[in-house]
Amino acid sequence: MSELFPRKQVMGFVFSLVLTALALAVYFFDMSFTVAMTLLLVTAFIQAGLQLVVFMHAGETEDKGAIYTNIYYGVFIALVTVLGTLLCMIWGYV
């Protein structure tokens, strides 16, 4: 039975619950916008990385390089889209 619950994945799950609880702190405790956003950004990106490496087995075959390059490219375009939009629509650098 225990071989059905590999240590690595159980630890990954526990760690993801911890990260979720940490993120929830921004709701339950009073903190400044900067501190709260930093906390959310850090927990969200660690959580995403955790899923990718522990659960999605991104780096286990010879396609590792292609897979990571593609994911970095997708994330880069998404970040440019989000930050570029914020830059001209919200922060006011037209």
Add this chain to the structure above:
Amino acid sequence: MKLDHSLPPEYSTEENRLKILGFWIFIGAEIMLFGTLFASYFTLVDRTAGTPGAAELFGITPLIIETLLLLTSSFTIGLGVHAMRMGNKKAMMAFFAITLLLGAGFLGVEIYEFNHFVHQGVTLQTSAFSAILFMTLGTHGIHVTIGIFWGLFILMQLKKDGLNPATANKSFIFSLYWHFLDVVWIFIFSFVYLKGMM
């Protein structure tokens, strides 16, 4: 069909390996899709036209339930893939079934939430904020819905054909999709819900 027994069954043929790589490329495209939705959400989040905004609409209880359901489902499908690699079809199917049930539970809470929004007078057409809110949450929700049916069909194939390189490959690709939905939810959880409620 050339079988390479040094690799798990889902990678054991050239075609299988390429299908998995191809699915990663699809996930890259999905990351960009959700990037555009988040960009629009951050732009329109304050345009509520005097109707309830994020702070009034969201509740912490449904949010925590949804997050726990989806996180756990991501864990159980990971265990499913692990069982598959041990060749334990019975445990694998059980883990996949639990995953789909948790996904259905998530969807139930999300539908309850949408219903709650509508009862507060916030529909797709109420304001720029409500439109992008339903659009962002809805795009994720429809992915989960499609995932549940996809998973059901995979379970049916596993039952009918057993565990072979083809069904193992399909199951593994489905697990990638499911984990990805969890990743997207983490960003919705952090930057739509928690940012809106703090």
